Amino acid sequence: MNAAWQKLTLRNGAPQSWILSSYLHRLVGLLASWQQGSLLMRWSEGLATTVAAILFFLAPFVSTTLIGILMMACGAFWVLLTLSDEGRPGITPMHLAVFVYLAIAVLATALSPVKIAALDGLIILTLNIVVFLLLARVLRSPTLRSTLITVYLMTTAIVSTMGMRQWFFGADALATWVDVDSNLAGTTRVYSSLGNPNLLAGYLIAACMLSAAAVFAWKRWLPKALAVVLVLLNSACLVLTFSRGGWIGYVGGGFVFLLLLVHWFSKYLPRLWRRLAIPFVLGVSAAFVVAAVVAVDPLRDRVLSIFAGREDSSNNFRLNVWAAVREMIAAHPILGIGPGNEAFNQIYPRFQRTGFTALSAYSVILEVLVETGIIGFMAFLWLLTITLSLGWRRIQEMRQAGDREGFWLLGALASMMGMLTHGLVDTVWYRPQISTLWWLMLAIVASYYLFPSRSERDSQ
Template structure:
C-alpha cells in the first residue's frame, strides 16, 4: 500500500536519469557557449528575479494587457535561460514540473479538438504563458534570498491596494456593479474594490497576502520586521473582510485555519508533553469561539454569512446555481476533453446552454471550469497535481521542522494559500484573472522550489546532512 502511495505521489521518481535519457538533454544548454561569453547573462538570475518582481509589483495597478506583455517577457527569458543553462541536466526538474507539463498537454489536445478552435487557441496561449511563468518562478525561488524578496514585493503591492480599499470604506466608493442583493438589508453597504474594480477579485488577490504576512511574522528575524509583518496582516485582513466577498471569507477562514494548524504542528515539537497534546484542541476551541462571536455580534457579517445558507433566496446564489446547471450540461456533451481552454471558448459555447437572463463569462467554480475546458481528463490531471503538491510540501515541512529552518514558514504559507484559493475557487473563478492566477502559480512554484533530490531511501542521518548542506548553499 505504501509503495502504491509513493508511486502515485512520485516520491522516488528518478528525474535525473529520466532527464539524461530524454530529448530535453539535447536542448538544455544548447547555447551554453554563447552565455559564457555574454556579460549580461552573468546577471541572469538577478534579471529573472527582477522580471518576476515587476509582474507582482505592477499586476494590480495596470491593465491585463500589460500583465500579458510582462508574462511574455518572462516566458522568453525562461526560454533563453533554458537554452543557455550551465547547470547539471535535470537538477531543476521536479515532479510538479512534469504534472504541469502533462496538464498543458491535455489542454493542447483539448484545443486541437475544440469545436471553437480559434477561440480556444487564445486561451491556450494565455495558459502557456502562465505555465512558463511558473517554470521561471520555480527556478528563481530556489534562492532563499530571492524567495523572501519576491514575497516582500507582493506584500508591499498588496499593502498599497489594501490602504486604498480601506480609504474607500471610510470615505465611500460608488459601486461599479450590483454586488449585493438589492432586496437585502446590506444593499447600501460599501464593498471595497480598490484598484481591482471588483470586490470578489480584490478578496482573491489579498487572500495570499494575509497568509504570507502571517508567515512573515515567524520567518523574518528581529522585532521591527515582525512588527511590519503584523501590520501588513492587519491591513490586508481588514480590507479582505470589507470586500464582503463570501467566497473570499471562505478562502480566508480555510487558509488561515490550515496555516494555524501547521504552525501549531511546527512550534509544539519542543513543548512539554502536556502542551503537545492539548495545544491543538485549545487553539481550535479559541479560534472557533472568536469566529462565532464575530458572526453573532457584527450584524453585516452575520447577515452576509447567513446568505450563504439560504440557497436560491439570495440572488447571487440563485445566479450561480443556474450557471452551474448550464455548465454541467456542457460537460455532459463533451465529457473527456471539454471545449478548450479560455473564457473566449466558454463565451462561444455557453449561450447555447444558458437559461434566459443568466449570462455568464465563466463557470463560477474552478472545478467546473477545468472540467468544461479540458474535460474529466483535465480534472484528473489537476487533482493529481494537487495531490503531489500537498504530499511533497508535507514531506519537506517535516524535513525543515527537524532542521529548525525558518524557510519552512514560507512553505507552510504556500500550502495554506493553496487551500484558501481552492476553497474560494469552489464558488468563483476570479483566479483566472492574471492578478490572481499569477499568485496561484507562485504558490505551486514555491512548493516546487523546495523539492529535494535526496532520495527517501537514505538513512535519516544521510538525509539530514544532505538537506543541511542544501539549505546552507541557498
C-alpha cells in the same frame, strides 16, 4: 500501499535519467559557451527575479495586456536561462504533472468545438505555466525567494490601503454586487485598484497567509512588527470586500496555516499539549469567527445570506449557472470544450438558463471539468496531490532542522488551500492578477524540492 503512494506522488523523484537522455534535454546548455563570456548572464537569475517582481508589483494596477507582455518576458527569460544552463535540468515531480496538464489542454484545444477561442485560452494557460517554470527555478535561492515575496507583500500594502480608503471615504459601486432587497444594499464593498470586490478578496487571500508567515520568517523585530501590520491591514481589507467566497477562502486558508503552525511548534510542547494544541487552536479560532459573526451586523447578514438558498440573488444566479455548466460537462465529458473563458463564452449560451448569462463557471472545479474534461480534472488532482505531498514532506524536514525558510512554505500551502476553497464558489482564476498568484504559490513549493544526487539518479 506506501509503495503505491510513492509512485503516485513520484516520491523517489522525477525520472531524471529519462529527462537527461531525452531529445528536448539536448537543447539545455545550447548557449552555455555564450553564457560564460556574457557579463549580463552572470546576473541572470537576479534579473529574472526583477522581471517577475515588476510583474507582481504592477499586476493590480495595469491592464491585462501589459500583464501579458510581462508574462511573455518571464517566458523569454526562462527559455534563455534554460538554453544557457550548464547544470541539471531542474525538473521536479511537480513539473511533470504541470506538463501533463498542459499536454491535455493542448489536446482539448485541438478537439474543441471552438478551436480558435480555445487557442486563446491555451496561450493564456501557457503564459501562466512559463511564469511558474521561471519562478520554480529562481526561487530556489532563499534570498531571491524572500525578495519576491516581500515585493508582493509591499504591493498588497498599497492595494489594501486604497481599499481601506474606499471604506472610510466611500466608493462608487461599479456593478450590482449586493442584493438590492438585502440589509446590505447600501453597504460599501471595497474593490481597491482591481475594480471588483470578489477579485480583490481572491488577490488578498495569499497576502494574508504570506504576511502571517512573514511574522515568523523575518528575523528582526521591526520587520516582524511590519508583518503584523500587514496581516491586520490585508485581513481588514479582505473582510470589507464582503465577498462571501473570499471569506470562505480566508477562513479555509487560515485554518490550514494555523494547523501547520501548531504542528511546526508542537515539538517544543509537553506531550499532553501536543495532543491538545490543534483542537484548542481550532476551537478558539472557530469561537472567534462565530463571535465576530454574532457581534457585527453587516457580517452576520452577509454570512446568513450564504444559507438563504435561491432567496439570495447571488446564490440563485450561481445555482442556475452551475446547472447549465453541469450540462456542458455532460455534453463534453472526456476532454471538455478547451481552455479559457473565451471558449466558455461561446459554448455556454447553448446551455444557459434564460436571463443568467455568465463569463465563467463560478467554480474552479467545474471550470477545470468543463475546460479539459475528466482527464484534465484527474491531471489537476494529480498535480495537487504531488504538490501537497512534496510540501508536507519538506515541512517535516525543515521543522526538524529548525529552518526559518520553512515558514514561507507554510504560507504558500495555506494560500493554495485558501484559493482553492474560494474557488469552490467563484472563478477569479481566469484573471491574471489571481492566476499568476496561484502559479507563484506552486512555484514556491516546487522551489523547495531537493534534487537527488548523481548516485541516486544512477540507481533509478
